[in-house]
Amino acid sequence: MTTSQAATRTAGLRDRAEAVIPGGVSSNVRLLAPRVFFERGAGPRLWDVEGNDYVDYLLGQGPAFLGHAHPQVTEAVARAVRSGMVYGAQHALEVEAAERFIAAVRWPDLVRFGVSGTESVQGALRLARAATGRRRLLRFAGHYHGWIDNVLMDFGAEGGRPGTLGQPADALADWLVAPFNDTDALAEVFSAHGEEIAAVIVEPMMCNQGAIVAEPDFLEALRALTTAHGTVLIFDEVITGFRLALGGAAEHYGVTPDLAVYGKALAGGWPVSALAGREELMGRFGTGEVNHSGTFNASVMAAAAVVATLEVLTEDPPYERVAEHGTRLRAGLAGLGDKHQVPLRIQGLPAAFHVSFGGPRSVGGSAPVRDLSGLRELDLVRYAEFSRLLAEHGVWVAGRGIWYVSAAHGDAELSDALERVDAALTADTGTA
Ligand SMILES: Cc1ncc(COP(=O)(O)O)c(C=O)c1O
Known part of the structure; x- marks a missing residue:
């Protein structure tokens, strides 16, 4: 399939979906997400109808904790x-x-x-x-x-x-x-x-x-x-x-x-x-x-x-593995924030954490946000936009900032994800 044939496939599916499904989506939570059509999921990755692969840290909003199609x-x-x-x-x-x-x-x-x-x-x-x-x-x-x-x-x-x-x-x-x-x-x-x-x-x-x-x-x-x-x-x-x-x-x-x-x-x-x-x-x-x-x-x-x-x-309890992956992922993301000089902010637990821009940095010691009013001080809109850029670079995450780690994520996903986030931050900030 050529690139233009693939893109036409997405556009065709989007048109068909919008003709028969309100907003082209089956849950309003998906209205603001990039309109990607997936064909397949296996373990920690998804593939869209254009053949692109994504490291998946959304996990269907949580259910695919064991990875897709275990x-x-x-x-x-x-x-x-x-x-x-x-x-x-x-x-x-x-x-x-x-x-x-x-x-x-x-x-x-x-x-x-x-x-x-x-x-x-x-x-x-x-x-x-x-x-x-x-x-x-x-x-x-x-x-x-x-x-x-x-x-x-x-x-x-x-x-x-x-x-x-x-x-x-x-x-x-x-x-x-x-x-x-x-x-x-x-x-x-x-x-x-x-x-x-x-x-x-x-x-x-x-x-x-x-x-x-x-x-x-x-x-x-x-x-x-x-x-x-x-x-x-x-x-x-x-x-x-x-x-x-x-x-x-x-x-x-x-x-x-x-x-x-x-x-x-x-x-x-x-x-x-x-x-x-x-x-x-x-x-x-x-x-x-x-x-x-x-x-x-x-x-x-x-x-x-x-x-x-x-x-x-x-x-085969995966909890230690998940925590280790999440900890390394968070540290890698924080390092990329430093590299690109953006106030990338991470908080939560390794298995489920939140990424946003602005506010005090919790990785590295400063105080985490503790309630809704603190959350409102963060630049959630900028992060939502950035999450769309992440999708374009092959990292599938929720626009509201939550990242879920599954039992199936391994070293290959960690390095692919960090490389892709790096590329997205380069595109976003113009820094290399
Ligand atoms: C904490 C919490 N409670 C309840 C629900 C509702 O669950 P469902 O979407 O399966 O109806 C959700 C969904 O995301 C949730 O996160």
């Missing part, structure tokens, strides 16, 4: 679906998936599988309200918990407002919003409203914006306040689950919630979510007093993908 997972799913896909009843693989899940995460008593993080969050909020008989909910500025009316929030305005047209103005009326990492503000909210709050939901690491880690004591304070006020503590581990550690953020931070929601890395790229927690709460699904349903919950494919993914993660 052979053990794809073969397990292919084998399983030969016996059917959805039975509308129980099956042995579903039981094995749940057993392996509980054995891996350790603190929960019970688990229910779903399809998306968004819907499992809804189950958690419902359970908390059912158990407490309370209505109000508390969350943190900048955290994301799905795209449904009662959780989607635009944090452009202080306190949060509806995130989209079509969302009823009162859809968010039950929410209290506090700044992340502010133990004093948290104590104040609980002292004013503690007895009304059914649940607190938190991204234990604020991955969706800024890869902001919880400061020492913040999650402990949250745990203590929720326990003292009879409030259910929900960890939204959709990103952190199976990524920060096998037991997710709960294991990483050593703080145990009452309920937690998982997705993304749980099933090697297959669309599976989970809601897990203490028997006293989760058991209410089992008695039927609280509804949780779903045609595709624990389908044969989902169960096979969970079993195979958890097999891989427990038999």
Whole structure:
């Protein structure tokens, strides 16, 4: 295929997509991303229809933690679906998936599988309200918990407002919003409203914006306040689950919630979510007093993908490898920032970190951003533009700054990625 034939293929697909799919994309998160059409993914790399390869640090927004098309997972799913896909009843693989899940995460008593993080969050909020008989909910500025009316929030305005047209103005009326990492503000909210709050939901690491880690004591304070006020503590581990550690953020931070929601890395790229927690709460699904349903919950494919993914993660835990790769990648990026004299700023954890321009440098010692207001001081717009340039140079990352490292990234990807970032910075700054 010549270069011009290849480019025509992308343009043709873009035209066809825009004719039949609103905006040419199937999730609004992708509206601002470069309009690349991928043909193939293997391990840590993607190939587009023009034959270009990309080192992938977006990982489908997180799910491809084992890399794309991990052979053990794809073969397990292919084998399983030969016996059917959805039975509308129980099956042995579903039981094995749940057993392996509980054995891996350790603190929960019970688990229910779903399809998306968004819907499992809804189950958690419902359970908390059912158990407490309370209505109000508390969350943190900048955290994301799905795209449904009662959780989607635009944090452009202080306190949060509806995130989209079509969302009823009162859809968010039950929410209290506090700044992340502010133990004093948290104590104040609980002292004013503690007895009304059914649940607190938190991204234990604020991955969706800024890869902001919880400061020492913040999650402990949250745990203590929720326990003292009879409030259910929900960890939204959709990103952190199976990524920060096998037991997710709960294991990483050593703080145990009452309920937690998982997705993304749980099933090697297959669309599976989970809601897990203490028997006293989760058991209410089992008695039927609280509804949780779903045609595709624990389908044969989902169960096979969970079993195979958890097999891989427990038999060959990749966490040290991932941390080592992420640490070297971050150091390499910081070095390139210095070389090109741009204020490249990196913070988070090696497995999931945030890159932006401006603000204090966290690699090298200066203070990391600790909440949404600090994040707003960074030049996120410049980074979003730079991420498009990275795509042109063969590094696939999210425009909002998060970089995810997979178990499949190795030395070749590290050197390719740094060479390509170097070339993109040269193009961006005119420095060589
Ligand atoms: C922390 C968090 N919670 C919930 C969700 C929603 O999950 P899903 O996109 O699978 O509905 C996401 C998605 O990115 C997320 O990052």
